Amino acid sequence: MINLDHASRWYGEVIGLNDVTCTIGSGVTALLGQNGAGKSTLMRLITGQIRPTTGQITVFDEDPFGNPNVFAKLGFCPDVDSFPEHLSGKEFVLRMGRMMGVAETAAKTRTAEVLELVGMADRADKPVKGYSKGMRQRIKLAQAIFHNPDLLLLDEPLNGLDPVGRREFMDVLQSLAHQGKAIIVSSHILFEVEQMTRSILLLHRGRLLASGDVSEIRNLIDQHPHRIRIRSTNARALAAEFAKLPYVLSISVEDLTGEVEVRTRQADQFYSVVGDLAMHGHSIYEIDSPDNNLESVYEYLVGN
Amino acid sequence: MLSVAFSSALKDFVRPGRIITWFLIAVVIGFIGKLWVGFQPTQSVATYGQVMEILGFRILALASAVFGMQVLSAELEQKTVVYLLTRSISRPVLLAGRSLASFVAVSGASLLCWFAIGMGVLGPRAFQTPGFWMDAIVLLVGVAAYGVLFIFVSLILNKAMIYCLIFAFGWEAFVPNMPGDLFYISIYPYLKALTNHAPVESTKKGIMDVLSGQVTDLTVPVTASWIVLAGIIVGFAALGLWVFSNKEYLPREEAE
Structure with missing residues (x-):
């Protein structure tokens, strides 16, 4: 699904990702690392926001940079806590859905479905500017899963969620994973990641230190x-x-x-x-x- | 997908608060025009042209800068650009749709002011005044010319609004009054050439002549103006589409 072949990314003289080679398939994979480890850079590369400086990255066998074919199969929940604040959660999800090429009527139906799924159905008519952090996270997840993507990337998705919200969020992820979706979750909170998956990609200072099952890595x-x-x-x-x-x-x-x-x-x-x-x-x-x-x-x- | 990008952006650009703001600006400008013509009542048609040049075309440039920045710059500043750039819509179509929406918004604001100036200075006889309708056409050409230029600037530079306003209110306001042919490197003189407003008759040049770029008698042939403006529109539109398709855009703080 995702292939990185000696992919490096520099920001001027600062290296964001250093010679990473790996393959990511279906199931839940955790992207672990401290701040500055390269998690967000990897997320941006996969979501086609930036290009690798050297090396190659393919998602669904295509170059993801600005590629609508890839975005049609990819859902992204970014870590930025920004929205068009004047919109309601429902309007935002609907608008994002429409821009995935879904027709108006179908988009409205699907909006109601995903808002129900993320537990925002009863609060989505209020403007986003009045939302708590947890509600914003749910709306971000709703726009990411709107088009039922095969690959879901979640950048620090549990930030700001209360314990009940975290549990519900993880349940949603598990149910998506059981449908055969590939889910990549970035986090620096190990306890949370451990509850979601045993499959990890561990980044440190831009390098991929380890990838695979926690037990297998431990044995090595x-x-x-x-x-x-x-x-x-x-x-x-x-x-x-x-x-x-x-x-x-x-x-x-x-x-x-x-x-x-x-x-x-x-x-x-x-x-x-x-x-x-x-x-x-x-x-x-x-x-x-x-x-x-x-x-x-x-x-x-x-x-x- | 073009229509989705267009309608989605237009809903953002044309919100009730903004409509009221631009409506109030138009009312104020119309009122200024009415006061202005009171000082030179025998030259109402020339006064109309002068007010259009000093205020009408400046409002056009201002609106182009304001709405042009909404196409991408505002999304970068608000860090919401990531949502746009991960939709299954190609970048050129996304830019074209959002740019068209900004052109519609700028056209609305500019034509509102044009109408207010016409009513304020000339009253209902504006509709029979030679050149009045031509101004509307020229404004629409200006919408496209300023629009593609300012959007292009916002695609390649951070804090593009500052550069656009300096261009519109600094460079464009004073270059036509300077000797030499620097005024060729601007948009306003070409629009002015197309409108062909009659100058206000006066014994000496004053501040109004400076503001309307009438200190010197430099003119651009009408045909050349059409060609240059068409070149600006096509050239910067093509450049903008190419840049947007290839450049990386990250939310502003992260990019810096």
Whole structure:
């Protein structure tokens, strides 16, 4: 769906994106990175607002820059909190929809549908200038999904949404993802991203540090051993068994909680041994890997 | 899609508040014209021409700058340009539709002022006055000429409004009074040549002559004026479409 081939983008002497090569397909993909990492530059490249300085980018096998064919299949929810303030939310969505080539009557029907979908049906007749941040986010999402695009790009979409709104927003995204849409969500809030997807693109200072499933990326980070916690009724006996394994780097036991924490670089093999031990009488009732999450991967790759 | 871009932009440009503003401007200008002719009642037709040149064509330039900036500059300033540029409408069609909408708005404002000046200075006999209807045609040509120029400037420069106003009220107001042929590099002298207003008879040149560009007796042939204006309209329209199709536009703060 989206292909970047050694794409770089410079703003004068400042580099926005540095030699990025990747492919993005269907499902939800999170675009992660700190401020200035290159997330917005990548979004602008994909949405055809700017061109790469070097390299190539194709969306649906076409150059996206100013390309109506691409925009017909792409919905974009920008991070800018700007609207034609004199319009109502309904008028704005309708107008954006009309400019996607939808006829007046069909556009009105579709406007009502998408406003219902984003939970704005009862408030969309008021002018945008009176809207809260969360309401504005919903209107932006409504205009982005108006034409039922195959690819949806959401730049920091959860900003300003209350907890209920976030939950509803994520539900909408999940339902779109289940329809086979490709959804790219940029965020710097790891907790939110983790609730949406395990598939990430991690950018840092314009470079693509990692892409793929969080667990797979975690497995590739060999210099940081996996931490695995196992809770058992007999932690010491279990620790003794683990001490025999050559790929276990360290073991610590917490008698009070019955918890054994192991550090290993070969998590898969270790997990299979844990399974064997459980089958041979060790009462293991909880296994947890505290660093097999997005935040740990992010810290390992980017530092603090 | 051209009609969608056009109607969508026109709804933005011609809002009730703006209509009232331009209507009030026209009323004030008509009133000024009525006062003006009181000072030289024997030269009402020439006074009409003078008021048109001093106020009518300046209003045209002002309206062209104001509505020309709405085509793209305002969208960049308000950071709403991203919505426009990610629609499934080609950039040339988008620009053409929005430009046409701005031309309609400028035409409305200019013709309102033209009508007010005619009524204020000449009263109902304006409709029988030679050159009155020709002024309307020239105004429409001016709408296109100033429009394409100012829109082109807004496509290539930040804060284009300042440059357009300096051009319209600085360069254009004074170059026709300067010796030499610098006045060729402007629009107003060509429009003035097409209107062919009779000058107000007076013993010496005054501020009104300066403002209407009548200090020197430089003139441009009518045929040459039509050709130059047509060249400006076609040339800057083509350039504008090409630039807009190829240039990157980001919301203003981010671009800076």
